[in-house]
Amino acid sequence: MHAAGGLAADNSAAQANNPLANMTALNFQNYYIGEVTESDEYANQFWVRFAKPVSVGETNWIMRASLPVNTYPTSPTGGHETGIGDFNIFAAYLIDTGNPAVSFGVGPQLTAPTATEDELGSEKWSAGLANVLFNASSPVFQYGYLLTWQESFAGEDARQDVNVAAFQPFAFYQLGGGTYLRAAPIWVYNFENDSYSVPLGIGAGQVIKKGKTVYNLFVEPQFSVADDGPGYPDWQVFLGFNMQFLN
Template structure:
């Protein structure tokens, strides 16, 4: 898997974890539900994924992305739309780097009624557009696929779930490699109190065309501040890749972000 393919998979898979800092134990349930990536709120996120010591190059890469999530209603049901606009930096032969706009990804998840307000389940289509400003920064392909999210917030102290995505190319530059990527992001979120929390939400990627894969493990910490109008969430999550195959996989990484929930 090349660096741009790894970045594409990571961008389409990463979710946003939010928590409200509530001082009283009676408010633990509301704090847990605020961590729900399928929550009925509008979110604006500034996030950064750093990839260190990429195999085959011994260089690093970076992806900064702007994310916007918006709930809406359609076809008699509730949906959540999320759009990701990445700015990628990838290494070039000769020692230089290329920085610019990557491929924009959008998915819309239909929210099923699970019968339990603390458990959310959504699934729906996703599309990735070949918007990269340079060939090295994207796939050059239109891709379609699916996104599936599960969130379990029944425990006010610990919430868990996953985001599963898959996408395959359906058009675009015929001279570029086809896209057939899967990404799985298991996540856990442990609340320490006073707005502090531990988190693990690294993205596992698999290329169905080449059998390349990357599986990181991670543990991070964050702080949530609730204001009158928004919930501010800042976090950093170091990652270590423990199982990899194929050039373009990093040895380690850091995922960090500043999220706003309105």
């Protein structure tokens, strides 16, 4: 497999943000949304994400499962609901790029309506595709993207159908000593109602390798540069604590 391979001591920082790294990972990430579009209210999304490499016959995959705890306003003027959101999982088939520093994966994704409150999820079963690229050819600058699309196929008839694409470009610039600059916004387009959100931001992180675990802490403020429709962030702060466990 030519995804990331095992992390060597001298490339831990460069590979710490690789979503296709050949190792088990556990991530705790949080978006504090200071103001939601078409509302003066705040919101919050806390994500638990687990990734694991899986071999099926002669093929290699990365499986990533994500479960959010959402806090969203119930009206434009006040009141919030907090609870579990919709569970998402995707499996990316790792394609041999011929370059061990370049990871490329594509595969199916599924979202299940696990939200504990109506306002916190879609109440729809959705399926689609995920595509990931990560280029760590340079020890100083790494970049790539996560592209997903999903469409609903079952669920509560009274709720709006899901047909959403999300594109997350990411870039990381290593400053040395495990410290790095980062940008990883998520751009969303809803094909059902032509709404969209395009945030931009820049942040900083620190990678610390202890034994066989790589710890990655970061903060990244993000601000909307274009949006249309309710429920998107006007501004938000993206925080993360990621762990990769070496084989």
